[in-house]
Amino acid sequence: MKFTIAAAVAATLLASTAIPAAAAEVELRLAHWLPPTHPVQALGIEPWIESIKQASEGRIDVTIFPASQLGAAPDHYDMARDGIADISYVNPGYQAGRFPIYSLAEIPFHATNAKSGAKALHEWYAPIAETEMADVKFCLINPHDPGTLHSKEPIKVPEDIRGKNIRPAHATMARFISQLGGASVQVPAPEAREAITKGTADAMTFPWNSIYIFGIDQATKYHLDMPFYLSSQMLLLNKATYEGMSEENRKVIDDHCTADWSEKFSIGWADNEYSGRQKMIDSSEHTLYKPTDEEVQLWREASKPLIEAWRADVTAKGADPDAIYESYVEALKRNDAFYE
Structure with a gap:
């Protein structure tokens, strides 16, 4: 009995001095204006975040703020620019005339689908974003299935x-x-x-x-x-947040802000939207x-x-x-x- 009690005490002391799981080095806030039940969150945002966590070995964590919790839908670009959110889900078309080059993507009868179309839009716009959206970091594009x-x-x-x-x-x-x-x-x-x-x-x-x-x-x-x-949304990052990361963590973000990721991010929502037609x-x-x-x-x-x-x-x-x-x-x- 004495041995059991001693062992229990030792185990308790050992547990109390054990090193807790390391907290993430980078805590990011991602804001969007859709309901949390929307397929963009479940099929796009959440898998993207999980991939970032895995690739960074837990160094980067992201908390989602859905349903306009941090600001109204038209404000999400400025929220990313000003650091109200570290990452914002932005519809550039909600602000008339502000992004005239990108508005080409909104003209009817050009893109036939949101999957390879997302990749095409990313390849086309990424270099343009460096000037038209110079005060944020462009990450990826997420159009919906043609409406x-x-x-x-x-x-x-x-x-x-x-x-x-x-x-x-x-x-x-x-x-x-x-x-x-x-x-x-x-x-x-x-x-x-x-x-x-x-x-x-x-x-x-x-x-x-x-x-x-x-x-x-x-x-x-x-x-x-x-x-x-098409209506084409984007994920955009606050520049100071991105630039303040370590080189190792920036590489993880860069690897998740690619044309391939724009396509991957968009597939689930595209399929979900198209299913409504059959309904x-x-x-x-x-x-x-x-x-x-x-x-x-x-x-x-x-x-x-x-x-x-x-x-x-x-x-x-x-x-x-x-x-x-x-x-x-x-x-x-x-x-x-x-x-x-």
């Missing part, structure tokens, strides 16, 4: 936009709606449901399954069945309209002024729109993601 128009009444051709109030995905889509005689109701995705259910908006541009994710499926019953446009096909409550070839051409012709407006905006910034556009199309073609 389309979802409405209370059928929308089949561009003329059907006239006189309607529409929630656009971003500033470029807002410009398109205005060109077609509609009015834009500009709210970020988390506020879209309120706009449509309260009658502020008649229709919206959204990816397929987000209609279900944000609870809008009871308000929008008609859907234009074609890959229309609607299988539902008796929803009507999908597939435009004829002639009607698709009407939409494509209607979108051409967006390219000319983009060229003017880029020229005003002192950049070469022809070279930038050519490099964008080349990246999409190289990755089999160009809308022919």
Whole structure:
């Protein structure tokens, strides 16, 4: 009995003097504006964070702040710049005119998918981000599966936009709606449901399954069945946070801010969004309209002024729109993601 007690005491003393598990060297805050149940968190952000933890052998830890806890959706770029968050999930299109070069990615009928399309966008934009987004560290791009128009009444051709109030995905889509005689109701995705259910908006541009994710499926019953446009989000880092890391830790981050990671990060969400289309096909409550070839051409012709407006905006910034556009199309073609 004495031996047992002595052994227990010794074990207790040993436990009390044991070295605790080492805390992470770097504690990062990642902010986004989506609900924590959104597939971007489960299928993109969380696997990315876990890979960083593994690659850094626990030296880097990341805490997620979802649902606009640290700031509103349009503020996330400035949050990364100012250090309110170390990493922010940013939709550049929420700030009209601020990133004119990147807005090319928002023009309809260019990228056909969000997987290899994400890789193409990263390859194209990474060198441009060094100047257009110079006050943050660009990491990766996360477009959604091509979205389309979802409405209370059928929308089949561009003329059907006239006189309607529409929630656009971003500033470029807002410009398109205005060109077609509609009015834009500009709210970020988390506020879209309120706009449509309260009658502020008649229709919206959204990816397929987000209609279900944000609870809008009871308000929008008609859907234009074609890959229309992308909304491309980004992960951006605070520069001081990144530059303050050790060389070893910076390399881990660099290895997770690549074109391959943009694709990997985007696959799960892309598949999830596309699944919403089949849900609607299988539902008796929803009507999908597939435009004829002639009607698709009407939409494509209607979108051409967006390219000319983009060229003017880029020229005003002192950049070469022809070279930038050519490099964008080349990246999409190289990755089999160009809308022919």
